[in-house]
Amino acid sequence: MTPKNSNPRCKARTKSGKLCQAAATAGGLCFFHANPNKASELGRIGGRSKRPSASETADPLPKLETATAVRDAVAQLIVDVYAGKLHPRVAAGLAPLLNLQMRAIETTDLERRLTKLETLLAETEAEEDLDRKEDSAPLSGLADRLAFYLKRNERAATLGLQKDEAAPVDSPEAT
Secondary structure, eight states, X not given: OOOSOXXXXXXXXXXXXXXXXXXXXXXXXXXXXXXXXXHHHHHHHHHHHHSOOOOSSSOOOOOOOSHHHHHHHHHHHHHHHHHTSSOHHHXXXXXXXXXXXXXXHHHHHHHHHHHHHHHHHHHHHHHHHHHHHHHHHHHHHHHHHHHHHXXXXXXHHHHTOOGGGOOOOOOTTTO
16 A cells, blocks of 8 residues: 555645645645635635624714714614624724714813803993993093082182182083
8 A cells, every 4th residue: 555645745835935834635735735726715705704894784873963962872882782783893993983072072062152151251341331431421520520610619719719700710511
């Protein structure tokens, strides 16, 4: 009984230049060196099975424009993962993006609220300034008249004149 192949190893060399360590077939080569196209075909099939597929069974995400929408999306992701509709790695990849979206929404909301408060404060201050001017206008006119009469009386007293004989002083109404 003489064996067909005395050396049970493949006679071909690998890409690195070493001898192939696979078991040889009747021709002296391993299955893949005997059929080089078969290796690439099997590699493609294996690659297709491991390729991440689009989750057709999972519900699409809604528009994430409000904090409530982001919260609802997170809840839906949890339900889809638990039901097996969505792979946990996909959900884990979406979690930081949803967190980022939530922070952006909160920041935008705070900026909008701050702008609204600043506008309201400016309007209130403008109204208070207007009220102060309206309230002080009659008093300032009265104060001007009082100062006019005091000045007139002081001049009259320094000159030793009566009130009716006082020297004319510029009237506040003239100014």
